Amino acid sequence: MNQVIYIMGVSGCGKSTIGNLLSEALKIPFFDGDDFHPEANVAKMSKGIPLNDEDRFGWLQTLNELGKKQVENNSCVIVCSGLKQMYRDILSKGIESKSMWVYLSGSFNQIEERVNKRSGHFMSSALLQSQFDTLEEPINALQLDISLKPEEIVKKIVKELDMKSEFGLFGLGVMGKSLSRNLAQKGFNISIFNREVKGSEENIAIDFKNAHSELEKSQPFSNVEAFVNSLQIPRRIMLMVNAGKITDMVIDDLIPYLSDGDILIDGGNSNYLKTKERYDYLKSKNINFIGVGVSGGEEGALKGPSIMPGGNKETYELVKPYLEGIAAKDTNGLPCCTYVGEEGSGHFVxxxxxxxxxxxxxxxxxxxxxxxxxxxxxxxxxxxxxxxxxxxxxxxxxxxxxxxxxxxxxxxxxxxxxxxxxxxxxxxxxxxxxxxxxxxxxxxxxxxxxxxxxxxxxxxxxxxxxxxxxxxxxxxxxxxxxxxxxxxxxxxxxxxxxxxxxxxxxxxWTLNLSEIARIWTNGCIIKSDFAEALIPVLKEDDxxxxxxxxxxxxxxxxxxxxxxxxxxxxxxxxxxxxxxxxxxxxxxTTSNSSANIIQAQRDYFGAHTYQRIDDLSGDFHHTNWN
CATH class of the missing domain: 1.10.1040.10 (N-(1-d-carboxylethyl)-l-norvaline Dehydrogenase; domain 2)
Incomplete structure (x- = not known):
């Protein structure tokens, strides 16, 4: 998958040097964000005046458009300070799942010494403190110490890209196996996990990989820590295990090895109320959680299921390419996968x-x-x-x-x-x-x-x-x-x-029934011509x-x-x-039902009251029926 590799950090941390070296190592284009500042921003910084959010907004949008354009055909490296989370949100808007962040960190004294040695740069050392004051350290980034040699930093970044999978599949039951093969067939680099029981269930992940040629590049594991560490940050892990207590046990097994901002995707048939509980529980630990309904059985999971994800919209954007990539396609070629709504709405649908x-x-x-x-x-x-x-x-x-x-x-x-x-x-x-x-x-x-x-x-x-x-x-x-x-x-x-x-x-929940009908037109058990006919109907009225x-x-x-x-x-x-x-x-279709008798009975034995058709005020009445 093509990626925009953003190299971020305060001015003077060595972003441009690392960016240039990395682009050479990966043979992909390099862009220095400083080259895209409008003249007004350069003039302001040259006078020793820090930029404010308004100054940066248009510049960040320009870099975001650059990233979106580049990633259509190739990966690229973009160097940008990206000091605040809101800045990083703008930079990655629309390409969230294709954005990789590398944070070059160092102390104020380290970087001040470097800045003072630079000549002819519009950023003076006097502005450095404002950058540190502005800096909000990222949680979804590969953090590297600038005390390392530039070549060592680049080597670590390349290793992260080469050795780490972009998506993890936990649980190789019938559905998990089919989804793994589907992901691999779509060109995603994946890690797969299944537990082992000595003497009865051994080498499941390895044997499964060896049985299917499309899994040649996948990484198989039976050790949880090794599985988690094999994944790029933020980690994206789809759980394909039995709903209920087993799901909770697996989550608890994974948590010690996860980092802030990692994403767990529950693809089992979990109860939507439990999904809400797990969402809140993991949120308290800074772990993102998406509840995903998957329909289509074994064949659908392999060839293209209907997928119903619910949870935080921003989190969904980070897993969207994977879920939409493996989903069935409707008659217009669109994926039978759509963001359903908040919390446990995906599992509810x-x-x-x-x-x-x-x-x-x-x-x-x-x-x-x-x-x-x-x-x-x-x-x-x-x-x-x-x-x-x-x-x-x-x-x-x-x-x-x-x-x-x-x-x-x-x-x-x-x-x-x-x-x-x-x-x-x-x-x-x-x-x-x-x-x-x-x-x-x-x-x-x-x-x-x-x-x-x-x-x-x-x-x-x-x-x-x-x-x-x-x-x-x-x-x-x-x-x-x-x-x-x-x-x-x-x-x-x-x-x-x-x-x-x-x-x-x-x-x-903000639900779109027309979209829900659309994703039921292929890949799922209830797909039908009637679901197709309901799409325009539901656009008019639920x-x-x-x-x-x-x-x-x-x-x-x-x-x-x-x-x-x-x-x-x-x-x-x-x-x-x-x-x-x-x-x-x-x-x-009965305008006058027998419910008046039931309401009278309820009032008789329980004083539950009733409303009268000849009282337009809507007041409630009670009668002593004896």
Whole structure:
């Protein structure tokens, strides 16, 4: 990756000498910041008058533009005092992750002696104290003592560049391995880490590197300290470990070896509330933390996942090229990765993504059950679903077609799979979150509880015998089922996006739902044509049920969902999410609901009060109902 190497420090520390030598050693362009000062600044300093922030602003912007232009084609060295953090922020704006800082440090007496020996320079020794007064020492810099010989300093800088990786991947499980290979394929120099257990799990990182040619330049480790020390400052380390206590244990193992300004990126399926806690905890230790949702499974992680990062925006800029570099691309060639928002918002959006995924899977399972009850075999159902792709194409629809066509001997494999669905907790978290936030994501809860119900296999078999309930023949056609499926998916996406919107309000996150829909158009499990269609809709309103086109579509599909759900209930076939989708819209579009009875009941037994439709003041009332 091309870099702008900024050599900084007070005047007289030897920046220009080191910059020239370094550019020669690396064979890259060299620029002295002093040469870009406007005449007014030079005249002011020549008179012994220190520059103020206003004087420096335009000069710093000029150097920033120079750096941005140069880094497009090559690395370069720029010498600039960069005394304040705000100056360094301007210099690196837009190229934060491509900026390397080298700080030449020395005592006042050392540098004063050097300045006094210079001749013909506009900076006099009288201004040196003002520079020391202004200096804010950087935390994300390679600090080198000016008492070293210039050649030794340059050698240390070159060694840092040659020997240190720009990105670290901690944890070589299925996802960690795929992301490592993805990073290496994109040309990033990486270090990879995996723990070792003598006698059972040895040489994992080394063996993994040796098994894949793209990892030839990667550095493998099983020692935490060596892994951390192999990385350029600020260190960028992505954690791909199991969510929960293991993540906290890994963070605690890393902290002793980290420096101020280093960045930890949690790429696991962590709970968003824990992400907030870890963010605050690490902030107290001057360590930056980003919570990143990664969707796409093993294949997506290798070929390009959808990535949902949340945390501090400035910190994100430092890891942006890596995350966007490995992400899937949308139809316009843009990365399916965007800064989601503050704190744990990235993991929250990934959690809701998984909740939507639960529903999409359940809807397809219900569609399969309907056609299966109608006497269609898996191949016939696969053909029907294949024909739907022109209307409702999605990743999950595609893999369901593949699943239904898979044979095992003389039978279809799906017929041999035990009907007990597992889960890893994200559906549970999403259901808890929707209850806590008061958002009606009823389909996610229904899909979750359908999985829970499936797990009681023995009880279900016993109940089947005792109740004697079994589905009878359904009088439905493929178009009605397709329309019902489309209807359910629209309601599902409305509820999921509504939950994200409500979280944004509750936690003061700045969220862009249109961008979130965009990064769901490729690389993730819920990628679909419908997500693509939602991008312009969400630019107009976060509530997709206010969109005239969506309203028209639901009205057109409503007779089919009514027919399918009614037929299934009459024929005793469970369709949890299809039925809940139409129940929700019926409730959502009811202007006068039964909630008045509930509020009266609450007032009766708990004096919870109520409001009256004939009292426009909005006051609350209580009645003695006895």
């Amino acid at each position: 990934k959690m809701v993504h998984n909740g939507i995924e639960y529903v999409e899977m359940q809807l397809l399972a219900e569609v399969y059950t309907i056609f299966n009850t109608m006497g269609r075999n898996p191949d016939e159902i696969a053909n029907i679903l294949e024909s739907w792709k022109s209307d409702v194409d999605s990743y999950l629809l595609g893999i369901t077609v593949d699943i239904l066509r898979k044979k095992d001997g003389d039978d279809w494999l799906v017929n041999k799979i035990v009907d007990k669905a597992g889960n890893k907790g994200t559906g549970n978290w999403t259901t808890i979150a929707t209850a806590q936030l008061g958002a009606p994501s009823t389909l996610i809860a229904s899909a979750l509880f359908a999985r829970y119900t499936s797990f009681y296999k023995e009880e279900r078999c016993n109940a089947n015998e005792k109740f004697g309930i079994s589905p009878s023949e359904l009088n439905l056609n493929s178009d009605d089922v397709l329309n019902a499926y489309q209807f359910g998916r629209i309601i599902n996406h409305y509820q999921g996006l509504k939950l994200i919107s409500e979280a944004g309000k509750a936690y003061s 509530n997709i049920l206010t969109n005239p086109s969506i309203i028209s579509q639901l009205k057109e599909l409503k007779p089919s969902i009514n027919k399918v759900v009614a037929e299934c209930i009459l024929r005793e076939l469970p369709v949890a999410c299809l039925s809940e989708s139409v129940n929700f819209l019926n409730a959502y």
